[in-house]
Amino acid sequence: FYRDTLGLPLIEEEKDGCIFQFGPNRLWIDSVPNLSHSDIWLELETNDTEAAAAFLKVHGVIGRDEVEQLREDFNGFFISAPNGVIHLVVGPEDV
Numbered sequence: 001f002y003r004d005t006l007g008l009p010l011i012e013e014e015k016d017g018c019i020f021q022f023g024p025n026r027l028w029i030d031s032v033p034n035l036s037h038s039d040i041w042l043e044l045e046t047n048d049t050e051a052a053a054a055f056l057k058v059h060g061v062i063g064r065d066e067v068e069q070l071r072e073d074f075n076g077f078f079i080s081a082p083n084g085v086i087h088l089v090v091g092p093e094d095v
Contacts, residue, residue, distance in 0.1 A: 041086040049091040
């Protein structure tokens with residue numbers, strides 16, 4: 001749909017999903033077996049994930065590690081906004 005109908009350029013295709021160019025943004029389509037419905041997640045890029053985690057913790061933002069199992073060497077983590085929207089905070093080498 002996103003490539004063939006909407007004409008979005010495909011950036012990358014993986015076993016469990018794909019990434020499209022969506023204007024200045026990227027649209028990730030992932031298969032996540034532990035979710036029962038479609039959901040929108042936002043990705044926040046940072047140069048320092050440890051500093052970002054400390055900042056978010058001070059502001060009462062809790063981690064959401066249960067959302068998806070990330071690679072052991074992945075430089076990032078999940079959080080959610082007060083309204084429940086999932087955000088992936090990611091360092092530059094995993095962008």
